[in-house]
Amino acid sequence: MTATTDVAAAYRRCEDITRSQAANFAYGIRLLPPAKRRVLSAIYATARRIDDIGDGHLPPAEKLELLGETRAALRRLPGNSGGDPVLTALGHAATRMPIPLEAFDELIDGCAADVTGRRYATFEELHWYCRCVAGSIGRLSLGVFGTADPGRAAPLADALGVALQLTNILRDLVEDRVDGRIYLPAEDLERFGCTLNLNDGGFTDPPARLIELVRYEADRAAHWYDVGLRLLPMLDRRSAACTAAMAGIYRRLLARIAADPLAVTHSRVSLPGHEKAWVAARALVGRSA
Known part of the structure; x- marks a missing residue:
């Protein structure tokens, strides 16, 4: 195999990972032209690997060790991928587009916080976590999309990531609690008189408080969408469509949660595939979902 063949195979591996595992993001990624689609798939595959370490079943000490090894491997890019196909693709991409690889450090910091069971007293603390695990992906993606004004665009990409992560937190309320994780700020739980304690019937808090x-x-997440979606006019048409599709799917999910808040206290809320495809199609023609 030539080096060119190795790189092409590495990108194909990343695209396979994205198609098989990116339940929501794949709808947006497929709207990009091939070159950008390959690079964003490399970013997704790398982020997926980091998330899988944090969400896996290894003991915490081993997870933290693996996260540290991944951090070190990423810092050796773009020049040394160690033959790993995902890192090969990412390193190649970083030589051709202004991808801020240091943002992966923040993603790893956020995953490490999950491993250690960190909880958040205030929204400011939760905002840090959301920026780490999702705002970082927004900024990495912006390096693929490109923009004439990266100084203004980066905080908007960051805000959109915060919106998506807040939606994830609400969607996964029960699942996370079963795993021993509570992301909602302690100050908010106190404000509404909730504990998020579980029994066999679900949360023990009074339904009205939940x-x-x-x-x-x-409502807080909706505000962050309003801020983050100001990014769209700063992107080219296909990049804007990709972003609008991803955000649109999560925003419709948020609307469903807001319309029936108790649904997330029993199980994970999701959108059917045909609805996600409809959102992506509307994004491609420049219409909001």
């Missing part, structure tokens, strides 16, 4: 809590957090 409704108020979830709607409050949904």
